[in-house]
Amino acid sequence: MAEQILILDFGSQYTQLIARRVRELNVYCEIHPFNKIPEITPEIKGVIFSGSPCSVKDEGSPDLDIDQFRGKLPLLAVCYGAQLMAQKYGGAVTPSEIREYGRANLNYIDTHVNLFKEITHGSQVWMSHGDTIKDLPKGFDVIASTPSVKVAAYKVQGEETYGIQFHPEVTHSLEGKNLLRNFVVQTCGCSQDWTSDVFIDISIEELKNKIGDDKVVMGLSGGVDSSVAATLIHRAIGDNLTCVFVDNGLLRKDEFQEVLDSYQHMGLNVIGVDAKQKFYDALAGLSDPEEKRKAIGRAFIEVFDDEAHKLEGVKWLGQGTIYPDVIESVSVNGPSATIKSHHNVGGLPDFMKLKVVEPLNTLFKDGVREVGRALEIPENIVGRHPFPGPGLAIRILGDITPEKVRTLQEVDHIFIQGLKDHGLYDQVWQAGAILLPISSVGVMGDERTYEKVVALRAVASVDGMTADWVHLPYEFLGKISNDIINKVKGVNRVVYDISSKPPATIEWE
The missing domain is CATH 3.40.50.880 (Class I glutamine amidotransferase (GATase) domain)
Incomplete structure (x- = not known):
């Protein structure tokens, strides 16, 4: 140790x-x-x-x-x-x-x-x-x-x-x-030898000893945490790991196929599951953020349970839990007040009968990225902005419909691709667009419009515990606003969120 x-x-x-x-x-x-x-x-x-x-x-x-x-x-x-x-x-x-x-x-x-x-x-x-x-x-x-x-x-x-x-x-x-x-x-005389390479060697050995010849199923999100966790487990047990990447209908535009392609190039055994309708049905009529999170969590568990039953001998569920998730679920005076639910902390329902393995639960986000680079995971995954577990469901304020999702996907795509094209993506810790439950008056041509408002959010942070809004260039914001209004049907106004955390959270829900 x-x-x-x-x-x-x-x-x-x-x-x-x-x-x-x-x-x-x-x-x-x-x-x-x-x-x-x-x-x-x-x-x-x-x-x-x-x-x-x-x-x-x-x-x-x-x-x-x-x-x-x-x-x-x-x-x-x-x-x-x-x-x-x-x-x-x-x-x-x-x-x-x-x-x-x-x-x-x-x-x-x-x-x-x-x-x-x-x-x-x-x-x-x-x-x-x-x-x-x-x-x-x-x-x-x-x-x-x-x-x-x-x-x-x-x-x-x-x-x-x-x-x-x-x-x-x-x-x-x-x-x-x-x-x-x-x-x-x-x-204290500490020798400063706890490096990413040492962590990888120790983790792989511990995973081999813990899992043995058992099989593991793991849900992937396309983000850095689950990708690094899956790679570590795969290094330890090879094809005894089966990964499941679920299209919950709340991903970014074209993300399902792009992420599946990335994982297959990494040599992971990945099953893609189209479960969009299941999630839309579970979210129908729900507007409260916590209710939406819980509905999505239940649907994920049902999908995982279905997929796990298709595999023989699965005894473990791999998770990308990181250290802040663990710390925040055990406060000094018992569980802290719920600001929002962690989608990967709190265990599994009894009926799943799976043990949990969390190889990253001692690392902070920046440590996970360092380990990912040491494992030679592609930079488009290691450097990817954090994306919420519930996906676009908590960036659509109010109820969820496929039409709203498609609208936000188009807005989000223009914003994120714009950050990349203008060399700004790596200067931002997390960015996204929010579809607001209000409409505003606008003019297009000679006609009055009454259409949706979207907010853009870009923050600088180290670990998400605190964050400040990024001072993106006015020229960039002007171009992105113009592109969104001209190209996304149903949107006629764009605003930029200049709130810091605290007191605001990074996500709006």
């Missing part, structure tokens, strides 16, 4: 970002809720406490026994974690006299301690906390300050135990990655 860093989550919005930064150092790490700590094995080389939206002064705020780590493993406590440790050992944590949020500069650094080796005087960091550490416990030393925060960082005497009141994982902390490297590599 690979050496690892254990990250204990107190509920911070930045916890996944800590893990991604550690992974970027080629060091394996896992996130666990603070109240569900795994067994501490020799592979665990250090521990990081995350921040939290809570205050240590709140009744019922996250708490744990820190003595199980102090002096036994290197420990880095971030923000809330640093305040919790200071308070538990006799320090004073009080509400901040001034709001400590945003950029700050370290005007004092003790560069003799490992954590701040080669960090420059005046280094910019990102603060985000309502409390502050007023007084440190005995045996705790200040090792960094800002003009307004005396205890920006501290170290426990005689231990590799640190607390910092800023967030090194966010890009606004300009030397944050160096600080994390100092902790993970210099202090």
